[in-house]
Amino acid sequence: MGRQETAAPAIELRGISKAFGPVQANKDISIKVAKGTIHGIIGENGAGKSTLMSILYGFYKADSGEILINGIPTAIPDSQAAISAGIGMVFQHFKLVENFTVLENIVLGAEDGSLLKPSLAKARKLLKQLSEEYELRVDPDARIENLSVGHQQRVEILKALYRKADILILDEPTGVLTPDEADHLFRILKGLKDEGKTIILITHKLREIMEVTDTVSVMRRGEMTATVKTSETSPEDLAERMVGRKVLLRVDKKPANPGRNVLEIKNLRVVDDKGVERVKGIDLTVRAGEIVGIAGVAGNGQSELLEVLGGYAKATGSVKLNGVELDLTGKHSDGKSRREKGIAHVPEDRHSEGLILDFQAWENVAFGYQDDPRYNRNAILMDNAAILKDTQEKMERFDVRPPNPRLAAKSFSGGNQQKIVLAREIERNPDLLLVGQPTRGVDIGAIEFIHQQIVALRDQGKAILLVSVELEEILGLADRIAVMFDGHIMGERLPHQTNEKELGLLMAGVNEGAA
Amino acid sequence: MKKMPKWADVLLIPAINLSLAFLISGLVIWAIGKDPWVAIKTMVQGSFGDSRGLGYTLYYTTNFIFTGLAVAVASHARLFNIGGEGQATVGGLGVALVCLAVPWPHWTLALPAAILGGALFGAAWAAIPAYLQAKRGSHIVITTIMFNFIAAALLGYLLVNVLKEPGNMAAETRSFPPGAHLPTFHEMLAPFGIDFNKNAPANISFLVALLCLIGFYVLIWKTRLGYAIRAFGQSESAAVYAGISPVKITIIAMLISGGLAGLMAINNVMGEAERLILNSVEGAGFIGIAVALMGRNHPVGVFLAALLFGFLYQGGAELALWESIPRELIVVIQGLVILLTGALDNMVRAPLEKLFLSFGKGEA
Incomplete structure (x- = not known):
């Protein structure tokens, strides 16, 4: 005092x-x-x-x-x-x-x-x-x-x-x-x-x-x-x-050139374990060669949407991939079947889903693709040498540091962990890539690289569904933005025709345009 | 953050823990007025000093390898199977039924059949808790404990009412046919001119146990199933993301676990007693928990820990026999070993880690 x-x-x-x-x-x-x-x-x-x-x-x-x-x-x-x-x-x-x-x-x-x-x-x-x-x-x-x-x-x-x-x-x-x-x-x-x-x-x-x-x-x-x-x-x-060096804060990308519909979602509803409806009938389309960004505050149904598309939550409604209906409840609604159909998934939470932190990098590269014939000698034995080699190559292409496939996942920085997940999923050449919070806990230098990789995949004509709570990221990366609030899609906007304020209102459940 | 070297982690810490356990045991022996030095000498001599003692030690070791591996397999899937005791009991039933059903001409035919019988019965006993865990979420620890009691009761009922030979006073089956007799170390080593003690119960099951150790290593670290088991054990949410079914892995891991526990019966039932008696498992199922814990769920560790407990069992029996040190004290020593290597592991680990890190700073 x-x-x-x-x-x-x-x-x-x-x-x-x-x-x-x-x-x-x-x-x-x-x-x-x-x-x-x-x-x-x-x-x-x-x-x-x-x-x-x-x-x-x-x-x-x-x-x-x-x-x-x-x-x-x-x-x-x-x-x-x-x-x-x-x-x-x-x-x-x-x-x-x-x-x-x-x-x-x-x-x-x-x-x-x-x-x-x-x-x-x-x-x-x-x-x-x-x-x-x-x-x-x-x-x-x-x-x-x-x-x-x-x-x-x-x-x-x-x-x-x-x-x-x-x-x-x-x-x-x-x-x-x-x-x-x-x-x-x-x-x-x-x-x-x-x-x-x-x-x-x-x-x-x-x-x-x-x-x-x-x-x-x-x-x-x-x-x-x-x-x-x-x-x-x-x-x-x-x-x-x-x-410590010049960083590109804006995402550098050409205008999108969208093609056919890859993902078509109609009236999708998800009820969680506690019986609470998390996704309340949404319609969404993602076309080849475009990035659709889902904006919203965490906990408004985005995670559940990704889980359903990734194959590990049940849902009702209709989801079509390349015109073919996906199984949303039966025995083909698991991660393995989704991957076989051409959906790759960078999950929101890489610590509890995308990676096994105590596994070494190479074991994580096989994660989700453990049944791939290239990773297996026969029906029983895995081909660990092949996985190691593949990991080494992926680490070089994605600039993972240190490039040591035998290091446990938890020993890498957040950015490098994410690069491992991204390398694993992108290099599967999927038709549809689901990306949740790609740069959460990732350093600025790696953010730039990760964004470039996602845009590069888009430019190859792949469909990308991006979920992020970072509005800046959505605005910079997405070609089309859908805002989720309380399990609904409040509206779709084009990034160059909207701003943080408008999106912020939509994220809070206020839709002025619709009123 | 840097960690301490691996050798310190896997060798030095257990060694220190073990020394502490023996030190405290020595104090306890000293406190009841006996000479700790004589006690340890009796234990070592009685378990490793001659081929009779060694034969017993290895016989116990065999039991503990099986139950230790059983616990370890489940542990890799983060399932705590405390039901080894019951699964080994029921495995014994399976082995006995196989041995009694057929007048076996030779052990080479009887052994594979008994292995199958023991493993199947053990697995079947684990199947119900596994199903309840996977499908209904009933905790595996609770259900496997309960199944231990059910197994004991079931065996008691069957031995008294169904399997007992009329006229026999004891609750036991008739002896297995001679063709189901497994070669003991005495018989196995005689052709090589080695005179192993005739009465020691160590038998060819020990080799089966060693094969299981190798098989365990291959399963866990080289196969797709092992990969799925480990992934599920590390993180269920990640396993689900990867398309690994928790229900399937829980059940498979528990079946393998129960099968390994059931396999123990080829040693104690077929190899030693040559008939099915009450309580032939003698707590080996529970020792398996300590063995897996100490052995860090790794086959090499399980082997060493099983050997240690084999030594404690056999050496303890000798102690009770020759030094009039009560058998209960052996339980105290075993308890101390488990306490220090398992529960109090961090007591030694944390300070040691600090020590290594402060030394490591200079090098790095």
Whole structure:
């Protein structure tokens, strides 16, 4: 509270280093974050952003270096210490108890005594005050499981504020938000800033950095390569600093030249295990030589659509591939039959579906194609040598690093893992390629390569169905855009005739054109 | 992040764990007023010192290889088969029926038939829990445990009411025909001029067990089925994506597992008792869990772990016989081995890993 400290930065890191075994996750990092500012930290996956923030929040202990909070050297051995130093953290994956109410979650771990009632009453009062001050409106008695992700995030922020956080760290906060919700979040953050709070925003999205931060630090390979005023930089400049070379942010592609209908979906409905209808009667066509992008906030039926087309969820309605009806319920509705028919699938979640992380790269290259005669000696024995050789070649063509087929999948970076999946699926020469979140958790350098590969496949006259929650990616890559909301397709747009705002409204279920 | 070298992972850690287990066992023996040094000497001499002891050790080892592999196969599909005991019991029934049904002229004919009988019966006993798991989601751990009790009860009923020879006081079948007698190590090694102890129960089943170890390796790492089993075990959602049917793999993996457990009966029923008696499995099904755990579901590991437990069984029996150390103490030692190599594995692993990493930094 002392007035004389206002000149000192809210946070100052001096020479922070942290190694995990031989891997240097943070190398001699020093930054100053001024009080009452929003400071962005941007960098590719594995650049060391999360490690740095974990050190600040007491999850890891730095090997060397110093942390100063408001100019005072502070040891942060655990998260309790971080909280009492006034640091609050909003994680990418929320840490909320699903079946507790908002109030209960906020109080959890910060109760005043052994009786709950006084704490809850106090929290309720504070909540009312905060929600008026910063547009942080949530129903205090709603259960977390009934709240949208945007609201859940607000609860996380409120949790931090309840613990009297002056410094708020947000880790990839917009990954699960619609553009509209993201804008709302940014308004909240600006409001907090005006109240004198200090905010650190970790993200890989350049647009957010440009929009909301005052200063930005770029991290690359464990080092802080630059700290600049946001007003004095540009997205291109930041991208170059992140990757270390010039990067093409726009997808470079010729206009599409669509041919015959490859995929025709009519009145497709999907009911999940719990009996909830996830896809509510959609019609969609994908033609040869075009990329159709499905935009939408995660959880609006896109995943189920991909699962049905990939052969591992049951559905009703009609799906035709090259004019032939696909089996949606019977024994030919499995991944194997779909592959035989010419559908390749880069799944949304490469960790739980696309790859087996403990398998070596070569075993993953055979994954899904384990019955291919080229990979088998006879009916029983697999031809491991042939798979190894094929993997080696694929790794070279797709520039997978390191090109070692015997390395476990989990040892590759996200981008290289995705390249392995992509190599496996694209090189099957499919008629239809399903691609879910192709660049989730993938570094910028690899994004460029992956986009090029998808466009190249399109230019060979293949049909591509792309599902992504990254609106920028959809706008850049797709030749036609369909927006999904609550199991419906809200509308189709052409990328050059629409913009993020219009798509954002459709993603939120508002269809002005249809009204 | 770098990991510690493989040799430390597969050799050093088990060695340290084992030494700790024996150290604590020694303390326990010392605490009840016996000399630990004499105890360990008696155990080693009694199990490896002469061909009689070795014959017993290898006989037990054979049992544990079969049950260990049974657990390991299921483990690769991330199924925890605790039903080895019951599957081996029912496998014994299969072997006995095969041996008794036909007046076998020679063991070379009887053995393949008994292998088939034991494996089929064992597999059949695993089939029901497998089906319930695959189709109904009934947890395999619960169902296989229950099936152990059912198997014991079933065998008791059959031996007392159906298979017992009239006039026999014991609940056992009549002895198998001489043509179903399996060559013991004594008979097998005599032509080579080696005089192996006559009474030791080790028999040709040991070689069958070794073949199963090799077969296991080929199955898991060289075949398409093994690939599917491992993929399913690592990630069910990924397996489904790849078009591998969870139902099919669950059932097949459990059938193989039950078959391997059932195979054990060629050793204890056909090779040793030469008739079907009550409780001939003697807990080998449960030891198989420890063996697979210690052996990291790898055939080489399973072999070494089975040998270790064979030694503990035989050495323990000697200890009880000569040193008036109660048999229960052997169970304590076995328990300590399982505790330290299985459950407390991380106690040694974590600090050791740290040690290696801090050394590794200099090299890298």
